[in-house]
Amino acid sequence: MHRVQRKDLLLEYLCQKPFHEMNHVLEYVSKFNISATTARRDLKELENEGIITMSYGGINFLGVHNKSCSIDVRASSINFDKKMIIAKKILNLLEKNDVIFVGAGSTCEVFVTLIDKPVKIVTNSFRILQLAKDNSNVQYNVLIGGKLREKSQAFYGSLCEESLSLIQFSKVIFSANTIDETGAVYKSNEEEARVELAALARVQTKILLADSTKFDKVGFFKFYETKDVSYLVTDKPEVAKQYNLNVSII
Known part of the structure; x- marks a missing residue:
């Protein structure tokens, strides 16, 4: 750890x-x-x-x-066992030399410490940057700047979104605060969600992370749909499969 x-x-x-x-x-x-x-x-x-x-x-x-x-x-320490299960599953989806946008969030933080292939990371999260720099498999580690949200240590705003529009990613890895029974994905902060939307617009492979406590709940800001992601990675697939999410569940 x-x-x-x-x-x-x-x-x-x-x-x-x-x-x-x-x-x-x-x-x-x-x-x-x-x-x-x-x-x-x-x-x-x-x-x-x-x-x-x-x-x-x-x-x-x-x-x-x-x-x-x-x-x-x-x-980071709440439901840590669930986050570790999810993080290990993501490793099977990585390819050498991937250029990956990694969104802010504690499950994403666990993931970057476990990366086992040479990849390039772009993020708006200062915490992700700190953790990724200590992983020798992260060959290139870029922090996209903008306005800083002190609470989450994540950057947001038009400068951040415009910077992301210049980069082509092979994968985007992001997390949900909650997912309702129809597959709507929610974030607790609209400004940070808009940064992730800018990255999602630049990629084909979209990997959504959500532990088993996140399902069947409505959140603050609805910003995506599970049907539009490539993979939903969770610690208990059987929980996610109870709902009509129209996505490949791992």
């Missing part, structure tokens, strides 16, 4: 209350195959960043319960 994801996992646990015993924290992260040595190193980084303080046998979280943890910071 990448360092950024490990720290998010720790934050998701630590921000539940002001104080934790060290042995409880180490027991929690061991469920994700994170060693005590690695966890202590990550905790030291969080302490250096002023997020926690460590004392003998304990950790003090300096925020006030969940209020200090933004939804996006915690998102």
